[in-house]
Every structure is written in structure tokens, then in C-alpha cells.
Amino acid sequence: MNKKILKWTICIAILLALLLAVSLFSFLVGVVDIPLSKIGEIIANGKSDSRFAILFDIRMPRIMLGFAIGGALSIAGVILQGMFRNSLVEPYTLGISGGAALGVCLNIVLKMQNIFGLFSLPIFGFMGGICVILLVYALSVKQNVLRIQGLLLCGVMISFICSSLIMLIMAVSRSEDLHGIIFWIMGSLEESNWLLIKLMFMMSILGLIAAYIFCFDLNAFSLGEEEALHLGVNVERSKRILFVLTSLLTGFSVSVAGIIGFVGLIIPHFMRLIVGNDHRILIVSSFLSGAIFLIFCDTIARTIIAPIEFPVGVITGILGGTIFIYAFMKKTCLK
């Protein structure tokens, strides 16, 4: 028993150290060279130094968002994979990304930003996501029971419908709008609105705490819904709360940063291979790993072919997929 606690503590300690390291790395690395030794000088100079703005107004918000969104998406992935007992499920499977993208599409094409300001974009995205998720939920509840398999099917189908609608809109839109839509969809951690960044950060941490409260329920869910019921879990209530939680975490993430794929799929899967299936360690380690991964990918995305930036979703996909295949092969070969 103590061995297990020791193992978990070491794991979390390592992850925290990695998080600190990657954050520092991201802080110091960029198009503009800022060596560690100059940091003190820059902070002393304050706002008059252009490098101060670069460090604290450009890089730091990106690191914070990377932390918040990487963590949020990973947790959403862990919860969904636990509820569905299917490790190929990810936060976008329920259709939220499709709905959010549709909302953003409409916002851009109808030029809502000119009327309601820049803030309207994430709000439209969020509302789009929520509308879709309510639809999916309504279609999956029969006789007061939330059917998990129904969620999956409806989510996928509605995603398809949303994608088609988005393509329709893209086909008849002007080129400026088209570019805006495409780049939003590809995902980016660049955000100027501090309110949004703080909101996302808070949401992410709250999500972590809320998910952790349900760690035992999720452990029980791994045996199936019936078994979870036998173990005293209020299955219907837990399903609903977890569903709402995942929707909020994903909805917020997508609204703020667009669609950043693979994080919600790969991180939980990967952490399962490393730390096992017990959600008490899985939730926290997935959150931290997701944060580390996204911050790292974002740093690569903005430096590798500077001054041109890759959309961060491209890096998460390529890097994530490769690492995963490598780890998976290694594990199966060892057996």
C-alpha cells in the first residue's frame, strides 16, 4: 500500500518538475533571443523594455493557456474514456468541436465582431458547442436513463452534420472570411484578452478538482455501469455531472483556442500505459502531462520555422501520434 503511494508521489513530483522545466523553456525560447541572464535586467526595466512585453504579454499568456487547455482537454479525455470504457474516445467525439466551429463560422461570416466586438467570437463558439451538446444529450436520454452508447453515436453523427454545414458556409464565403475560419479551426494559443485567459485558467483548475471528486466513481465505472451501481455509485447522477463537466471543459477550451486535437485522446491513453488505470493518479497525472505536452508543442509551433507559425494542432498531432506509436510498440514488444 505504501509502495503505491510512494510511486504516485514520485510520479507527480516528476511531472511537476517537468512542467516547471517546459514552462521555463517556453518562456526563454522564441523568435527573439532572450538569455536567462538578462531576465533580471528586463524585469527591472519594466514596461519600457520591449522584451518585457515579449516575455510577460506574449509568451506568458501562451504558457498559461497551454497549461489550462492542455490540462482541461486531458481531463475531459480521461473522464470520457472512463465513462465509455473505450480508450479511443476523446473530447471532440461528443460533437462539441463541430458545434463550436459552426458557431465561430457563423460569427465570422455574419461579421458579428463588428457589432459585438472581438469577445463575441469565443462566445459564439461556446454557444455553438453547448447547443450541439444539449441536442446530443436530449437524443440520448430514454426513460430518464442516459445511454452512453447513444451519446457516442449521436455525437459522431452530429459532428458530421456540423462539418458539412461548415464546408457549405466556407464554399460560399469570401476569401477573408475563409482564412479566418480555417485558421481558427486549426487552433492557436494566441489570445489577447486577459479576462478570457484568467477564465480559462480558473475553469481548468476547477475542472480538475471536480473530476478528482469523482475518481472513485470512475474507477467503479471501469467495471461497467451495472457493477458500478452494485458498488454504491449513483450511476445516473454521476453520468450527468461528468457529462456536464466534460462539456464545459471542452466547450471552454474550444471557444478560446480553436480545435487542438489529439491532446484529449493521447494523453489519457499514454498515462494509462505508464501509471495504470486507477483514476486517483490518472486524473492528476493526465492533467499535468497534458499541460506539459501542449506548452511544449506550442513552443515548437512558434519557433521551428519562425517567423512563420505552425498551427499548434499540427504539432500536437504529429508529435503526439509519433510518441504514442513508439511507446505502444515498445510496450507490446516487451511483452
Place this chain on the structure above:
Amino acid sequence: MLEVRDLTCGYAGSFFIQHVDFKVNAKEIVGIIGPNGSGKTTLLRAISRELRPENGLIMLDGKDIRQMSFKELARKMAVLAQSINPVPLTVEEFVLLGRIPYRKNLQFLENKNDLEAAEEALRLTDTVTLKNHLMTQISGGERQLVFIARALAQQPKLLLLDEPTTHLDITHQVRILDLIKRLNKKLGLTVIMVLHDLNLATEYCQRLILMNHGRIFREGVTGEVINYKTVEEVYKTVVVVEKNPISGKPYVLLVSEDEIKTDLPDR
């Protein structure tokens, strides 16, 4: 201990059990038997609160089960389902899951009670040696024992089993049921089990509930329920009922249709 009053319960649009009435006293071993589709599993599901009854009441220790929290129910009653998905957990981790109903609100690690209860459960089922093996690596018979251990970790007063001996050879069938009987004697555990095999039911159960077409056909002490007339009426096949020479309990013999042509002995 358990009281079922005028229970009507089932699946919308199809099968229902109706007007089911019976009592189970503490420390009894009761078997639920009946032909396929008679409602045995439905009844068990109603008692374990998986299904919502249309009508009627189920009382455990004098309290309506629908008034209890799920956790409270899980502390009093443990259920062994027919099949559980294989999970990559060790035997010890799996048995510890049975302690979930006892977890306090902000308790995230198992406490001393939990560990002791799990240890005791493993000892009672003679599975201590399997502690660190993965669930996916042990045999079917061993897995069944581990399932029972998990149920025991819940420290229940009532144990529900849904066909615990399916897919097992006679060695393991007897081993499991002997264990159940031992637990009943040693811990005073009340047991309700759905059984397919009539002879196992007669050998191990003190009372039987015979279901047919969603209702209780007959209910009572084993000897009362199992006689050739009753069995033939419900199962619609020719049988002979004899007495087990060692235990004295009735056992049911099947007769294939060829043999029926010859004169039947005094049954």
C-alpha cells in the same frame, strides 16, 4: 431481512414479473429457480435496485430500498453479476473496489479498515496467493472466487448471486457453493441465488422460490417445492425425483423421450 411485497417490475414494452410476494429471513440460503424467461434475473435486478418497479415495495431490514442512498444499499447488500468485463487490475485492487461504499467524502486513500476487510475477504475465499496477479491472467474458477471476495469486502448482510456456477466444471461448481455455504454458517450471511441447475439448488438451498411466467409458482422449503408433479408442470418435461442417498435431499433426474415409451417405475 428482505421483504418483497406485491412487486411488479420489468422492461417497458415486453417482459414483466407480476405480484411477486415473499420474505427472506436472516441467515437463510434461498434459491430462485425456474425455466428460461420466467423472470429470475428480473427479480434479482429489482432487488438490487437495477430496475425500477412499476408497483410494489422491497424492504431491506425494514427500510424501503428506494429510500436508501446507493452507498447505504451497497453496504448492506452485495451483488455478484453473471459476467463482468475483464479489467487490467490486480486481484488486490479489484477486491479493494468493494470498499467504495465505505469511502468517506474526502477520503482518497484506503484506510486500515479497508485493507483489513480486503485481506479478510481474500482469506475467506482462499485467494490470498493470487493477490498480485492480474484479473486477466487467472482462470475462470479463480476469477469467480475473486468476485466473491470483492462482494465480501463490502461486508454485506445479504449476498445476491446470479447464476454463480455457469461455465464452471463440477469441481469449481461445488467449490464455489461450498464456500457460499461456509460463509453463510460462519458469517451469518443471508444468500439469495438464482440457479439454473435444479440439483445444485436442492443440495445447497434451504428454501426455494420457483418462478414461472413472471410469477411465483411455488415457494417454500426445498422438499415441498421439488416434486415430480411441480417440476413437470413448470418445466414441461418428464422427470423423476429421487432422494440423494448421502444428503437426503431431493434430486431431479431427466428422462430422454426414447425411454418414456417403457413402463415408468413408481415415481
Place this chain on the structure above:
Amino acid sequence: MVLRNCLIFIFGITMFLVKPVYAYPERIISLGSSITEEIYLLGEGNRIVGNTVYCARPDEAKKIEKVGTVVSANVEKIVSLMPDLVFATSLTDKKQVHKLRELGVNVVEMPAEHNFQDICANFLKIGESIGKFPQAKKLVEEIKEEMKSMQVKSIKLYRPRVMAQIGANPLFVATKEYFIHDFIEMAGGLNIAKDAPAGQYSREEILKQNPDIILITTMGMTGEQEKSEWERYPSLNAVKNHKIYIIDSDKFCSVTPVTFIETLREMIKVLHPEINNE
């Protein structure tokens, strides 16, 4: 006399000290290739400290520090170059514009250009922003004069019906929001997609419309392939009169007032070869 000189002197000093940035920005960043070209046209290319990887004209523009693409600018790079003025286009990521403004950078957003009027208006705006308004105004007026004289001859003639294909797979025709529409109409032609809401046409529809001239903007190999495709329909007027032309798409993408006139001249040659212009 002395008083007057003193006043002028004091005024001069004040102006020098106050130095409103928008009147004469020293360090300019351009996020659009036509903007870069236009700044060079006004003779102020040496003030540009950063532009996009696509700013290729004139040749000197290629050597300037790159800050990103037309659609996505590297905010960090821009800030490090400490610009006085950044020109953004309608394609620039709005979030980045907002971010730059938040960091105290002066950003001028140029609205999207769809026709000649827009190009001129934007050119004047650029001139104003960099303190070269009179020069810009003069250039625009000269070009408008030249345009008038060019159009005088072509406008009275028969207007050939033109289809400008700007995409293949799927087939995409230029509608009135593309520059090429202006070129066609101003050169004395008739764009068959003038009133269409969107450019997705089926080949059938084009055959029905039966244009006299087909212009295909170069798409590499596809341009030649499309030409051969059209030539399979001998009923088309354009095929009958051998008037399928492949033209350099670059001329229609980022357009300055000067390149507009040059391209218009070429277009008139294509549409009305009977005019001996120049």
C-alpha cells in the same frame, strides 16, 4: 520680421518635440504585399523594417526582415522590431491586431480591396499614414487620367462576353468582387459572372452562357489542362475564335494603382486587339 521668425522657430521646435508619430513613422511594418509595393511607389521603401514572406516586389523588399505570412504574423517579432506603424490587411488575424494594439503598437487596418476604387482609396490612406499624401494623391490622379483616355476608345466598341476562370476542380469563376472583374469591365468587356452570387459554376452553365473569350489564370499545369478541356467543346465561341488565354495570376492578386494600369493595358489588348493603343 524678427517676431515672425521667432514664432516660426518656436512652432518648428514644438513640432519637432511633439513629433506626432502618425505623421511620419520612421519604422514601418507591412503585412501585405501590395502595401509593401505601394510604400516603395511613394519612395519610402527604406522605412520598412519588416514585411511578410510573400512581399516579393520590388526586389529590395525580399531582403527586408520577415515577420510572418499575410494571414499569420509573429507578434513577438513585430514587437522586437519596435515599429512606429504596422499596416494590417483584411486577412491579418484579428486577434493579433488586437494583441499588437494592446501592447501599444500603432496598427492601421486596410480594408479589403475588391475594385479599382478600393485600391485607390487604400493607396491614399497609406500615403496619408506615412506622411506622403500629396504624392499619393498626385499619382492617383495621373493614373485616373490615363485610365480615362484608355477607356474612351474601348468603351464604345462591342463588348465581348468574358469568362475568367480562377479555379479548377472545382471550377471557379471570378465574380464582381475580384479585381479581374474590374479589368474586364474597364477594358470594355462583359463579365458573364457579373451578377452571380458565388463563383461555383458547372461546366454546363458556362457552355450555356457561351462566352466569347475565356481567361484562365495560371495554375501551373492545370491551366494548360483546363484550356484543353475547353477546346473539347467546339460550339463555344471562345474555342471557335481561338480566344482562350492563360494569364499570369500574380497580376491579379496584389494590385497597386500602377500595376492596375499596366494590367489594364494588357487586358485591353486581349479583349480589343483591334485598338492600336500606345
